[in-house]
Ligand SMILES: C[S@@+](CC[C@H](N)C(=O)[O-])C[C@H]1O[C@@H](n2cnc3c(N)ncnc32)[C@H](O)[C@@H]1O
Ligand SMILES: Nc1nc2[nH]cc(C(=O)O)c2c(=O)[nH]1
Ligand code: SF4
């Protein structure tokens with residue numbers, strides 16, 4: 001759908017320069033999704049892997065973030081292996097709703113109520129990043145924390161439009177349950193893509 005060089009704004013790798021590759025197509029249907037224009041795969045022409053990788057290599061960043069849409073609706077083996085062979089770190093942003101493919105240096109799973117994550121993806125998560133839209137999402141977060149390994153980093157990220165309202169509860173929750181950390185969409189405060 002699009003590719004751009006920016007700073008990873010969210011989660012474990014926040015603050016790192018990265019080339020973002022946003023793949024079109026998603027049927028998970030989050031009502032608060034901040035890239036609804038990505039949902040219709042047919043609206044975004046296919047791009048050859050070699051073209052994507054050549055564009056990525058024009059930037060000095062050491063990492064690529066593959067996001068969407070839901071990137072795991074595609075088999076990502078060739079794209080990620082080609083990037084890694086070129087010396088680029090591969091980071092994934094996924095809902096976990098589709099089977100895992102690809103070769104990854106970091107996997108972020110952000111589970112969704114609308115199409116639940118697969119256990120095989122949760123198992124491989126470097127980080128679990130749960131979006132907090134309302135108070136019931138804390139319980140939802142704990143249900144998923146129970147399904148990841150002890151090494152998985154745990155993040156609570158406010159849904160953007162609800163951030164002013166939900167932030168006090170998130171702060172209290174993290175202070176009382178310190179296995180969790182706060183993740184903010186810092187790129188939106190920085191006014192960068
Ligand atoms: C747009 S999604 C694309 C990747 C994948 N479909 C997923 O949901 O993980 C990238 C990240 O943005 C988060 N996100 C999407 N809309 C958001 C919003 N309105 N507020 C906060 N985070 C949001 C998702 O939960 C996910 O972690
Ligand atoms: N800067 C920046 N960081 C991000 N982290 C995850 C994003 C995404 O949409 O997947 C995103 C994004 O869209 N921009
Ligand atoms: S899974 Fe990701 S891309 Fe799909 S609707 Fe939800 S937030 Fe948007």
Ligand SMILES: [Mg+2]
Nearest residue numbers: 034035067193
């Ligand atoms: Mg985004």
